[in-house]
Amino acid sequence: MNFALILFLLTLATGLVWALDRxxxxxxxxxxxxxxxxxxxxxxxxxxxxxxxxxxxxVAEPFKIPSSxxxxxxxxxxxxxxxxxxxxIRLPIVxxxxxxxxxxxxxxxxxxxxxxxxxxxxxxxxxxxxGDVVEYRDKALTVNGRPLPRSPDGTYSWLEGLRFETTDxxxxxxxxxxxxxxxxxxxxxxxxxxxxxNVRAFPGREHCEYNDRGFSCKVPxxxxxxxxxxxxxxxxxxxxxxxxxxxxxxxxxxxWFNWDDISSLSFKRVGSGIR
Numbered sequence: 001m002n003f004a005l006i007l008f009l010l011t012l013a014t015g016l017v018w019a020l021d022r023x024x025x026x027x028x029x030x031x032x033x034x035x036x037x038x039x040x041x042x043x044x045x046x047x048x049x050x051x052x053x054x055x056x057x058x059v060a061e062p063f064k065i066p067s068s069x070x071x072x073x074x075x076x077x078x079x080x081x082x083x084x085x086x087x088x089i090r091l092p093i094v095x096x097x098x099x100x101x102x103x104x105x106x107x108x109x110x111x112x113x114x115x116x117x118x119x120x121x122x123x124x125x126x127x128x129x130x131g132d133v134v135e136y137r138d139k140a141l142t143v144n145g146r147p148l149p150r151s152p153d154g155t156y157s158w159l160e161g162l163r164f165e166t167t168d169x170x171x172x173x174x175x176x177x178x179x180x181x182x183x184x185x186x187x188x189x190x191x192x193x194x195x196x197x198n199v200r201a202f203p204g205r206e207h208c209e210y211n212d213r214g215f216s217c218k219v220p221x222x223x224x225x226x227x228x229x230x231x232x233x234x235x236x237x238x239x240x241x242x243x244x245x246x247x248x249x250x251x252x253x254x255x256w257f258n259w260d261d262i263s264s265l266s267f268k269r270v271g272s273g274i275r
Contacts, residue, residue, distance in 0.1 A: 002119065004093055005093055007049065007052065007053050008053060008092060008093055011046070011053045014042040014046035014049055015050065017042035017046070021039050025039065057084065057092040058085060058089060058092075059084055060081045060082060060083060060084060060250075061081070061250065062079060062082075062256070063121065063252070064078070065077065065079075065123065068230055069124070069228035069230050069235065070123060070124070070229050070230060071158060071186055071229065071230040071233075072184050072185075072229065072230075073125075073229045073275065074229075074252075075258070077258050079256055079257035079258065080254060081254040082111045082250040082251065083252075083253050084249070085250075086250055086251040087100075087248060088100040088101050088102070089101065096246070097245075103245075104224055105126065105181070106126055106127065106143065106175060106177065106181065107126065107176055108251050109125050109274050110124065110251055111249040111252055112226070112243050112247045113249065115202070115203075115241060115244070115247060116200075116240050121249065122226075123252060124236050125183065126225070126226060127141070127174075127226065127227045127237075128217070128219040129177075129219065129225075130219055130223060131219060131221070133216065133217070133219075134217050134218075135215070136194065136215055136227075137215070138193060138214060139214075139231075148172050148173060148175075150171060150172040150173065151170060152170060153170055155167065155168060155169055156169040156186045160233075165188075167187055167188045167232070168189060169186050170185050170186075171183070171185075172184070182275065184229065185231055186229065186230050186231065191232035192214075193213065193214035194210060194214055194215050194238050198239050199215075199238070200240050202241030203241060204217075204223065204241055204242050207219075220242060222245050223244055223245065224237075224242060224245070224248070225242060253273060253274055254271075254273055255271070255273075256270065256271070258270055
């Protein structure tokens, strides 16, 4: 279901009724006449829908985390906010950038339209920007021949269905081009760097090389390479390729709700920023 399109159509429909009443019908109506329900309700809802539409389209949009691919940074059930103007002002619905304000940097957590199914939204971390050579072999990540430093940070465990998973936890450091960005990842040392049999055909596949130790990809112009922080439990650019710039929805920056966090009274996640 395309919520943005539905919201736009509702705003448009109520706006047309508001304009019709404001400039035509209200002038013909007697001062003491009752306003018909088919006019009263759309006129009442229009300002609310318009504000929500504008905020959601140009300022911040809420998303819910559905999977474990971004653990430990983001957990299942996190409700987050996405900055819609971090990388440019885009026209609603068509997502066409009209005013550029910046570009994704290495280390950013971004929401984007899934290249395999653009009606579905994904969230991952930017690992490679246009022109970068991303290599992940023997669980070591390098960008343009430079290893991304990482330091041990204990272990990380979570319940995945009926299984209890435990991984090694690291703090990884990305070179943003204008500084550095630290974030936390989880790694299962027993898992391979990539499962070659799961790699699909995708545009730009000729820019990648795969073997049993891992892979190397050169990011084409106008595209980005994404990986999940939960490295061995993430379906990401390793398997379905690069994300075009026009698929990017915005940068995730804030966790505003998590029911488990609130019900347990721990308040460890709600109100925290996303690194």
